[in-house]
Amino acid sequence: MKTIKITRVCAVAVILLCLVNTKTHAQMEETKVDINQKVESLLSQMTIEEKVGQMNLYNGFWDVTGPAPEEGNAALKYNHLKKGWVGAMLTVRGAEEVRNVQRIAVEESRLGIPLLIGFDVIHGYKTLSPIPLAESASWDLQAIEKSARVAATEASASGINWTFAPMVDISRDARWGRVMEGAGEDPYLGSLIAKARVNGFQGDDLSAHNTIAACAKHFAAYGFAEAGRDYNVADIGNGTLYNTVLPPFKAASEAGVKTFMNSFNTLNGVPVTGSSFLQRDILKRDWNFDGFVVSDWASINEMIPWGHAKDKRQAAQIAANAGSDMDMEGYVYIQELAQLVKDGVVKESILDDAVRRILKVKFELGLFEDPYRYCDDDREKEWTYHESYREAVLDMAKKSIVLLKNDNNLLPLKKNGQTIALIGDLADDKSSPLGSWRIASDDDTAVSVLEGMSSYKGNTLNFSRGPEVFEGTSTFLQEVKINTTDTSGFDEAIATAKAADVVVMVLGEHGFQSGEGRSRTNLDLPGLQQELLEEVYKVNPNVVLVLNNGRPLAIEWASEHIPVIVEAWHLGTESGNAIANVLYGDYNPSGKLPMSFPRNVGQAPIYYNNYPTGRPTDKDGNVFWSHYTDVEKTPLYPFGHGLSYTTFEYSNLKVTNTYKENQEVKVSFTLKNTGSLKGKEVAQLYIRDLVGSVIRPLKELKGFELIELEAGTSKTVEFVLTKKELGFYTNQGEFVVESGDFKVFVGGNSNAELEQGFTLE
Numbered sequence: 001m002k003t004i005k006i007t008r009v010c011a012v013a014v015i016l017l018c019l020v021n022t023k024t025h026a027q028m029e030e031t032k033v034d035i036n037q038k039v040e041s042l043l044s045q046m047t048i049e050e051k052v053g054q055m056n057l058y059n060g061f062w063d064v065t066g067p068a069p070e071e072g073n074a075a076l077k078y079n080h081l082k083k084g085w086v087g088a089m090l091t092v093r094g095a096e097e098v099r100n101v102q103r104i105a106v107e108e109s110r111l112g113i114p115l116l117i118g119f120d121v122i123h124g125y126k127t128l129s130p131i132p133l134a135e136s137a138s139w140d141l142q143a144i145e146k147s148a149r150v151a152a153t154e155a156s157a158s159g160i161n162w163t164f165a166p167m168v169d170i171s172r173d174a175r176w177g178r179v180m181e182g183a184g185e186d187p188y189l190g191s192l193i194a195k196a197r198v199n200g201f202q203g204d205d206l207s208a209h210n211t212i213a214a215c216a217k218h219f220a221a222y223g224f225a226e227a228g229r230d231y232n233v234a235d236i237g238n239g240t241l242y243n244t245v246l247p248p249f250k251a252a253s254e255a256g257v258k259t260f261m262n263s264f265n266t267l268n269g270v271p272v273t274g275s276s277f278l279q280r281d282i283l284k285r286d287w288n289f290d291g292f293v294v295s296d297w298a299s300i301n302e303m304i305p306w307g308h309a310k311d312k313r314q315a316a317q318i319a320a321n322a323g324s325d326m327d328m329e330g331y332v333y334i335q336e337l338a339q340l341v342k343d344g345v346v347k348e349s350i351l352d353d354a355v356r357r358i359l360k361v362k363f364e365l366g367l368f369e370d371p372y373r374y375c376d377d378d379r380e381k382e383w384t385y386h387e388s389y390r391e392a393v394l395d396m397a398k399k400s401i402v403l404l405k406n407d408n409n410l411l412p413l414k415k416n417g418q419t420i421a422l423i424g425d426l427a428d429d430k431s432s433p434l435g436s437w438r439i440a441s442d443d444d445t446a447v448s449v450l451e452g453m454s455s456y457k458g459n460t461l462n463f464s465r466g467p468e469v470f471e472g473t474s475t476f477l478q479e480v481k482i483n484t485t486d487t488s489g490f491d492e493a494i495a496t497a498k499a500a501d502v503v504v505m506v507l508g509e510h511g512f513q514s515g516e517g518r519s520r521t522n523l524d525l526p527g528l529q530q531e532l533l534e535e536v537y538k539v540n541p542n543v544v545l546v547l548n549n550g551r552p553l554a555i556e557w558a559s560e561h562i563p564v565i566v567e568a569w570h571l572g573t574e575s576g577n578a579i580a581n582v583l584y585g586d587y588n589p590s591g592k593l594p595m596s597f598p599r600n601v602g603q604a605p606i607y608y609n610n611y612p613t614g615r616p617t618d619k620d621g622n623v624f625w626s627h628y629t630d631v632e633k634t635p636l637y638p639f640g641h642g643l644s645y646t647t648f649e650y651s652n653l654k655v656t657n658t659y660k661e662n663q664e665v666k667v668s669f670t671l672k673n674t675g676s677l678k679g680k681e682v683a684q685l686y687i688r689d690l691v692g693s694v695i696r697p698l699k700e701l702k703g704f705e706l707i708e709l710e711a712g713t714s715k716t717v718e719f720v721l722t723k724k725e726l727g728f729y730t731n732q733g734e735f736v737v738e739s740g741d742f743k744v745f746v747g748g749n750s751n752a753e754l755e756q757g758f759t760l761e
């Protein structure tokens with residue numbers, strides 16, 4: 001077994017080095033040919049059962065991330081490992097544990113094929129970055145890539161060589177708990193983030209010991225679970241499929257992601273796990289994807305309760321033929337597939353195709369060269385919770401914070417001579433900020449807001465918990481219990497607020513209130529928190545509301561009354577420090593919302609790139625137009641919104657249309673920092689195609705740049721729109737650019753009002 005040691009001193013250098021290409025093109029081509037030959041040679045030695053074995057993914061022995069199957073037990077799994085009937089395992093972790101299972105596969109099975117070891121490294125392994133939705137609010141692609149790099153470095157030192165991330169599902173409905181795992185509502189932003197995450201996990205050399213295979217999930221349309229209820233049907237039109245759902249998956253594929261995961265939902269009546277249209281036609285044929293597709297947890301079996309397969313045999317047949325290459329903890333392939341091949345119902349070539357894809361990834365990871373390359377105890381010791389990660393996740397956390405509102409410039413807080421009341425159960429919580437999907441992390445390892453703020457010594461900080469928000473300890477498997485009756489703590493909180501100059505209230509959702517299986521029909525502040533907020537506001541209106549949440553919340557009352565609102569999501573290990581840095585102005589916030597915030601839950605799904613309707617305004621002053629009678633149809637905070645401690649102005653928008661001659665439209669404008677502080681702004685460019693053979697959205701993001709400017713300075717910002725940005729997919733999936741009138745908008749959020757028109761001839 002090889003031992004690769006890396007000293008502490010060069011930690012950061014190593015992390016950064018991995019972002020740099022290390023192999024020449026010729027070397028990579030040579031490796032490809034070599035790998036193909038090795039795959040063919042191995043495949044030719046395999047029995048049908050061994051081929052099916054490679055298509056079989058078992059969960060480990062301790063943690064579960066889905067309903068426990070009836071079939072599985074440890075003895076059976078060990079027995080199958082010995083027979084070479086297991087291609088991969090998930091949720092086995094730690095160098096020693098991984099080595100134990102890898103050793104059986106490699107040393108006791110006939111062909112000794114090493115295992116892939118999968119894990120949900122969603123926003124870190126033990127050291128946690130902000131939840132992916134929060135990271136997306138940074139719009140900082142380099143930081144997001146680095147965050148994935150850090151996660152891969154830590155996870156790979158613990159035996160993991162494959163992550164079930166990134167989740168690239170576009171989601172518009174905050175009721176769906178898994179919005180926390182994705183990049184929000186926009187396909188353009190989502191595609192760039194998908195690419196950044198894939199690059200971060202996989203690096204440029206998959207065979208390096210600190211890079212891991214990534215997995216674009218959940219293919220496809222899982223984010224469109226009807227009514228935001230997890231595992232529900234997705235019923236969407238082709239326009240939405242091609243223009244909204246698929247682009248981030250395509251971007252991941254183009255970035256070289258090694259695997260895809262399908263999902264639990266149906267798409268227009270067909271469980272996607274059994275969809276040949278998605279997996280064979282679009283992914284493998286049209287996009288030329290040469291990695292493999294893993295099912296989601298028992299999603300092949302779930303075609304039975306869905307009413308698409310009558311039994312396991314039929315489920316296995318449909319899924320294999322449709323291009324699902326690997327069965328996650330479903331026991332269907334291992335039980336049915338070999339016989340299906342022998343009966344001539346599934347062609348052996350289907351197995352060969354799947355196994356080739358799987359083996360290729362194993363070769364690329366370097367597992368055949370050294371199956372234990374991810375299982376080095378010294379490396380694990382050194383790289384778990386490595387101190388260099390803290391700086392990276394703190395940086396990411398600060399960049400993820402969105403300043404929603406800052407009336408009277410109440411923020412940043414003065415650093416001296418103030419009495420600050422810090423209120424809220426969540427302010428003292430060291431677990432909740434770690435967020436959902438953090439199976440490997442240790443509880444109570446986040447810096448709380450109380451700890452973060454306590455390091456600023458110039459003020460008097462009085463903490464009052466207020467009423468308990470969450471009852472008992474919450475876990476990944478259980479629903480969070482909310483206190484709705486016990487008001488003890490109110491009086492003390494109100495008295496503390498009354499005696500303060502400024503009140504900082506940390507309110508919101510528990511980290512486990514979002515994530516898989518955590519759909520909500522109510523987007524309000526849980527439990528007694530709204531009441532507490534209103535009571536505190538009555539005695540001291542100088543309230544800074546710090547939100548902790550994994551999804552957009554409906555905070556209309558707060559938005560009307562509370563002068564300052566800071567969206568701080570679930571920010572991971574360095575949460576409290578990041579929040580304190582922003583509150584005290586040591587970091588000038590620049591985050592922008594990746595999802596629209598609704599006024600109330602009845603607006604869900606709500607998203608900026610919606611369509612005009614035939615009755616967009618109330619021009620006649622009567623009710624016959626597209627609106628709600630009880631609330632504005634606009635969101636409370638739009639996609640792309642986020643303030644800074646300085647201000648920015650957009651002017652001088654120019655459009656140069658040379659599309660006919662050289663296929664491009666140039667856009668330029670001036671961005672000026674008009675405030676008194678240095679700050680960063682995400683300058684956003686949207687277009688509208690005014691008339692289309694298929695109607696086009698009111699606005700579509702087609703460019704953005706994160707720009708830092710000193711106070712009083714300005715910059716000319718330029719974008720180039722090409723066919724790629726100006727076209728769209730028809731309902732038949734054909735990409736077209738249609739002639740006609742367009743508009744360009746630029747600004748600091750999706751309400752961008754500075755506009756110019758141009759015409760494509």
Ligand code: NOJ
Nearest residue numbers: 065066120164217296297
């Ligand atoms: C089910 C989830 O949908 C998927 O995202 C995850 O990767 C698997 N379980 C494995 O934990």
